[in-house]
Amino acid sequence: MEYNDHTAEEINTVMEEAWKAFHIYRKCSLKQRAGFMRAIAKEIENLGDELLKVAGEETHLPEARLRNERTRTIYQLTSYADACEKGDWLEIRIDTGVADRTPPKPDIRKMLVPLGPVVVFGAANFPFAYSTAGGDTACALAAGCPVIVKAHPAHAHTSELVANAILKAAANSNMPAGIFAHIHGASFEVGKTLVEHPHSKAVGFTGSFSGGKQLFDWANQRKVPIPVFAEMSSINPVFLLPEKMKESAREVAKIYAGSITLGVGQFCTNPGLIIGMDNDDLEQFIQTLSEEIKMTAPADMLNPGIFKNYVEKRANALSQEEVETVVVAEGEPQFNQATPTIASATAAAFINNPLLHQEVFGPYSIIIKCKDSTEMLEVAKHLEGQLTATFMATPGDIRANEELSEAVKNTCGRFILNSVPTGVEVCLAMQHGGPFPATTDSRFSSVGPDGIKRFARPVAFQNWDDELLPDELKTKNPLGIWRMVNGEMSR
Amino acid sequence: MEYNDHTAEEINTVMEEAWKAFHIYRKCSLKQRAGFMRAIAKEIENLGDELLKVAGEETHLPEARLRNERTRTIYQLTSYADACEKGDWLEIRIDTGVADRTPPKPDIRKMLVPLGPVVVFGAANFPFAYSTAGGDTACALAAGCPVIVKAHPAHAHTSELVANAILKAAANSNMPAGIFAHIHGASFEVGKTLVEHPHSKAVGFTGSFSGGKQLFDWANQRKVPIPVFAEMSSINPVFLLPEKMKESAREVAKIYAGSITLGVGQFCTNPGLIIGMDNDDLEQFIQTLSEEIKMTAPADMLNPGIFKNYVEKRANALSQEEVETVVVAEGEPQFNQATPTIASATAAAFINNPLLHQEVFGPYSIIIKCKDSTEMLEVAKHLEGQLTATFMATPGDIRANEELSEAVKNTCGRFILNSVPTGVEVCLAMQHGGPFPATTDSRFSSVGPDGIKRFARPVAFQNWDDELLPDELKTKNPLGIWRMVNGEMSR
Numbered sequence: 012m013e014y015n016d017h018t019a020e021e022i023n024t025v026m027e028e029a030w031k032a033f034h035i036y037r038k039c040s041l042k043q044r045a046g047f048m049r050a051i052a053k054e055i056e057n058l059g060d061e062l063l064k065v066a067g068e069e070t071h072l073p074e075a076r077l078r079n080e081r082t083r084t085i086y087q088l089t090s091y092a093d094a095c096e097k098g099d100w101l102e103i104r105i106d107t108g109v110a111d112r113t114p115p116k117p118d119i120r121k122m123l124v125p126l127g128p129v130v131v132f133g134a135a136n137f138p139f140a141y142s143t144a145g146g147d148t149a150c151a152l153a154a155g156c157p158v159i160v161k162a163h164p165a166h167a168h169t170s171e172l173v174a175n176a177i178l179k180a181a182a183n184s185n186m187p188a189g190i191f192a193h194i195h196g197a198s199f200e201v202g203k204t205l206v207e208h209p210h211s212k213a214v215g216f217t218g219s220f221s222g223g224k225q226l227f228d229w230a231n232q233r234k235v236p237i238p239v240f241a242e243m244s245s246i247n248p249v250f251l252l253p254e255k256m257k258e259s260a261r262e263v264a265k266i267y268a269g270s271i272t273l274g275v276g277q278f279c280t281n282p283g284l285i286i287g288m289d290n291d292d293l294e295q296f297i298q299t300l301s302e303e304i305k306m307t308a309p310a311d312m313l314n315p316g317i318f319k320n321y322v323e324k325r326a327n328a329l330s331q332e333e334v335e336t337v338v339v340a341e342g343e344p345q346f347n348q349a350t351p352t353i354a355s356a357t358a359a360a361f362i363n364n365p366l367l368h369q370e371v372f373g374p375y376s377i378i379i380k381c382k383d384s385t386e387m388l389e390v391a392k393h394l395e396g397q398l399t400a401t402f403m404a405t406p407g408d409i410r411a412n413e414e415l416s417e418a419v420k421n422t423c424g425r426f427i428l429n430s431v432p433t434g435v436e437v438c439l440a441m442q443h444g445g446p447f448p449a450t451t452d453s454r455f456s457s458v459g460p461d462g463i464k465r466f467a468r469p470v471a472f473q474n475w476d477d478e479l480l481p482d483e484l485k486t487k488n489p490l491g492i493w494r495m496v497n498g499e500m501s502r
Numbered sequence: 503m504e505y506n507d508h509t510a511e512e513i514n515t516v517m518e519e520a521w522k523a524f525h526i527y528r529k530c531s532l533k534q535r536a537g538f539m540r541a542i543a544k545e546i547e548n549l550g551d552e553l554l555k556v557a558g559e560e561t562h563l564p565e566a567r568l569r570n571e572r573t574r575t576i577y578q579l580t581s582y583a584d585a586c587e588k589g590d591w592l593e594i595r596i597d598t599g600v601a602d603r604t605p606p607k608p609d610i611r612k613m614l615v616p617l618g619p620v621v622v623f624g625a626a627n628f629p630f631a632y633s634t635a636g637g638d639t640a641c642a643l644a645a646g647c648p649v650i651v652k653a654h655p656a657h658a659h660t661s662e663l664v665a666n667a668i669l670k671a672a673a674n675s676n677m678p679a680g681i682f683a684h685i686h687g688a689s690f691e692v693g694k695t696l697v698e699h700p701h702s703k704a705v706g707f708t709g710s711f712s713g714g715k716q717l718f719d720w721a722n723q724r725k726v727p728i729p730v731f732a733e734m735s736s737i738n739p740v741f742l743l744p745e746k747m748k749e750s751a752r753e754v755a756k757i758y759a760g761s762i763t764l765g766v767g768q769f770c771t772n773p774g775l776i777i778g779m780d781n782d783d784l785e786q787f788i789q790t791l792s793e794e795i796k797m798t799a800p801a802d803m804l805n806p807g808i809f810k811n812y813v814e815k816r817a818n819a820l821s822q823e824e825v826e827t828v829v830v831a832e833g834e835p836q837f838n839q840a841t842p843t844i845a846s847a848t849a850a851a852f853i854n855n856p857l858l859h860q861e862v863f864g865p866y867s868i869i870i871k872c873k874d875s876t877e878m879l880e881v882a883k884h885l886e887g888q889l890t891a892t893f894m895a896t897p898g899d900i901r902a903n904e905e906l907s908e909a910v911k912n913t914c915g916r917f918i919l920n921s922v923p924t925g926v927e928v929c930l931a932m933q934h935g936g937p938f939p940a941t942t943d944s945r946f947s948s949v950g951p952d953g954i955k956r957f958a959r960p961v962a963f964q965n966w967d968d969e970l971l972p973d974e975l976k977t978k979n980p981l982g983i984w985r986m987v988n989g990e991m992s993r
Contacts, residue, residue, distance in 0.1 A: 018900075034905075034909075037912075038908065062826065094523060099990075104930045104931040104952070105931055106927075106929040106930055106931040106932075108597075114925070116927065116929075117921065119927060119929060119931035119932055120931055121930075121931045121932070121933050124911065126944075127912075188633055219721065220716070227722075227727070227800075228722075231718075231719075231722045235887070235937075235938045236718070236884075236938060236942070238943075238945070255938070277585060286555075290653045322826060395725070395726075406967060406969070406970060409970055412524075417525065417528075417529065420615065420961060421615075421618075422703040423961065424959075424960070424961060424962065425610075425961070425962040425963075425964055426961060426962070426963050426966075427964040427965060428964065428965045428967070429965060429969070430608065430964065430965050434605070436598040436607065436608055437596075438607075438610060439595045439597055439986060439989065440595040440596055440597040440610075440611055440612045440962055441597075441610055441612070441962055442612050442961060443962045444960075445727045446726075446959075447727060448726070451727070452729075453617075453959040454955075454958075454959045454960070456960065461595070461612075461960075464945075467945075468915075468937070468944040468945045469915070469933045469935075469945070469947065469952075470911060470914065470915060470917060470933060471914070471915065471916040471917070471920040471931055471932055471933035472916075472917050472919075473916055473917065473919065473921065474918060474919045474921050475917075475919045476897060476919070478897070479897060479900055479919070484816035490822065493991050495590065495984075498588075498930065500984050500991045500993075502991075
């Protein structure tokens with residue numbers, strides 16, 4: 012299915028509508044917003060298998076994976092709706108006045124309010140969960156912001172189906188016109204026009220470093236800069252610590268063979284960097300990993316652009332001096348199929364070659380061999396910002412490597428022990444966002460209800476009469492929200 | 503007292519020291535950080551009247567004002583120390599694991615961790631409270647970040663005294679070398695070098711729009727961009743609503759005469775824009791305001807640069823077509839003394855002339871006369887981002903102007919009813935930060951303990967054994983911090 016790019020004029024009309032909708036939608040109660048979000052979830056369910064069929068054709072993702080992703084998307088919408096209504100994200104603080112202080116202490120009550128229309132860019136690798144009705148859209152709607160989605164051109168038809176479901180839910184929920192809009196655009200210009208429009212107040216993006224960085228630059232060069240939440244590149248380092256490896260090098264290898272090739276390696280949390288001590292245990296790990304990877308069949312990537320990128324970046328990495336190819340899957344790949352590959356290099360080579368720090372998006376990982384724990388620490392200190400980092404370690408390993416642990420914590424958003432980075436739980440405690448270049452703003456998460464806070468800012472009301480305040484801030488707390496009142500939590 | 507600019511080489515040494523200190527300081531307990539902050543407060547007290555004398559000479563601020571500001575600075579340090587120790591700002595969320603779910607639900611625990619060395623630029627108008635040991639420094643230290651202060655050249659000696667107090671407190675509290683550094687620099691280059699240094703991880707600034715915007719641009723153009731919290735320009739609109747004016751035009755005028763001229767108008771929350779209905783009540787307001795302003799003596803500004811700026815910007819505003827000079831204080835000003843001034847213009851003139859939206863830093867305010875409530879709403883819709891906005895209004899006024907109220911809320915960080923914007927209470931519910939150009943990041947506050955969060959980001963620990971977790975996240979909650987555990991607050 013082919014869609015024409017929206018013109019600048021059409022985009023302007025859409026943004027004007029969104030701006031009008033903002034003034035109505037931001038006054039909708041938390042309950043109304045949550046109702047709308049649940050209606051979207053329902054309409055997506057109502058699309059039935061047709062949605063899976065279209066998405067499968069556009070993304071080459073297997074049905075089971077798409078079914079799971081749809082479930083996740085619906086869970087995001089309904090659980091963020093619950094969180095929206097519960098209102099913890101409003102970060103309410105109330106400091107009541109003291110009339111007989113000199114000077115009198117004013118009554119001040121603070122809560123988050125929505126930023127305004129949010130532009131969301133669909134992600135290539137998550138046609139549901141990080142696209143049209145995905146995490147960014149759900150968070151923005153919960154915060155009280157209209158959403159304008161720029162469909163990912165590689166799954167524009169899927170996006171169109173979901174957009175129609177959202178519009179149907181909006182109509183059935185009596186939402187204002189302009190609360191949601193769907194924009195097509197294969198060209199650069201469409202994204203630029205959206206980000207630069209004066210009514211755009213924030214941007215959500217999941218994709219490549221070059222794409223995210225470009226949006227970030229446009230947003231900061233505006234007359235009025237706006238925040239960009241771009242999730243970009245991460246190689247998700249895994250540190251194999253010696254005692255753990257002595258205990259279970261083979262088991263660790265088997266778990267990681269699965270994680271590296273899961274979903275043809277097309278996850279932002281794919282473990283692309285494995286750091287171990289150059290010893291017999293690591294050799295055992297490599298041997299088992301190689302056996303597993305060798306047997307993993309090449310598989311379809313999302314689209315030819317991503318395939319081409321994988322082929323080139325992998326070839327480039329493998330062609331670097333001091334990089335050794337450890338194993339390549341044996342099956343014969345067809346066009347658009349990625350061949351799982353493991354490489355290795357010394358710590359010194361990794362530290363000195365910036366190219367080896369770059370993400371190779373797909374089923375590829377490089378093993379870094381360290382002479383000793385000092386070298387392992389050096390590798391950690393040279394890492395760029397990451398979404399995740401993982402320790403495969405015993406308690407003894409961790410106690411013996413405190414400095415390493417601190418250095419690694421300092422580079423990542425999520426720090427995993429004895430598990431794999433793939434699989435991002437949707438829950439309040441999740442942090443999906445790390446120091447640059449993993450994301451453009453490490454202070455926020457794009458997964459979990461805390462993601463709502465990306466699209467809101469605090470406003471303090473000073474000396475307002477109780478009956479004139481929003482319900483969220485009234486003394487009697489009619490909405491039953493957890494609030495910090497004079498330094499104590501209550502509801 | 504004259505100080506030489508620090509060289510790029512000296513700055514590099516300072517930043518390397520700060521980076522080393524970061525690795526030690528971030529592991530200090532909340533109690534240790536709080537202890538250090540209280541020690542700084544003590545050492546500032548110990549500077550005694552010498553500090554007030556030097557600051558008075560450098561800033562021309564009267565002793566009473568400086569005494570108050572010192573009290574406020576000490577209160578910030580000690581109350582943010584209390585908040586640091588209490589730990590609410592860590593935003594702890596714990597979602598415990600569920601082993602028998604398919605797949606098993608991991609245990610995830612999230613808390614804020616410090617960003618790294620923070621560069622703080624001293625403010626001209628607050629030699630204590632927003633300078634060397636001011637709000638930004640206190641927040642950064644609470645968050646676990648070393649601080650590098652760039653002294654404001656206009657009160658470099660004051661800054662030096664306070665810096666020495668901090669260094670003394672650091673030594674007495676066994677803080678790592680490099681936890682605090684003091685940099686002199688009258689040139690552009692010093693600020694640029696500081697912001698661009700790879701070890702700088704965030705910037706705090708209070709000052710002019712051009713200065714703040716420049717730091718913001720440098721920070722975003724780095725290879726690894728960093729957040730800048732710049733508080734820049736705000737004209738703090740005050741809306742005079744009709745019923746309130748009918749009741750008490752004269753009383754309102756008297757209150758505002760005081761607020762406009764408080765501290766020679768040199769507050770970021772100075773009410774520089776007053777919007778009213780063009781009727782007899784407004785004439786009465788203007789008459790009383792004029793009587794009060796006329797009798798207000800011209801007074802010393804902070805420094806000749808700010809004085810020159812006031813003279814020029816005021817002259818420029820008054821020379822605009824359609825701007826009428828309402829009243830100029832009668833006293834004869836000496837060099838460096840600002841003459842309080844009130845101007846007026848029509849709503850149409852204001853809407854069409856961007857120059858009238860610019861801050862005139864000093865005891866100056868412009869009254870905008872609206873024909874009707876539609877025009878008043880139009881003025882509100884044309885406002886840039888503001889630190890504060892104020893309604894002088896009865897409950898009836900507010901109910902009759904709901905759209906105005908929403909539009910105004912959408913432009914500001916703090917919304918005040920029937921009071922003045924000057925005087926920023928230091929408390930948790932305070933929001934001091936508004937949409938651009940008031941600040942570069944409206945999602946954070948630079949006043950109150952929530953300001954600590956500017957210098958931190960979340961990290962989630964997945965599947966860590968309880969005894970390996972930071973105390974803040976251990977199941978038994980040994981530090982007694984309010985935490986969100988499986989969706990419920992507890993401590």
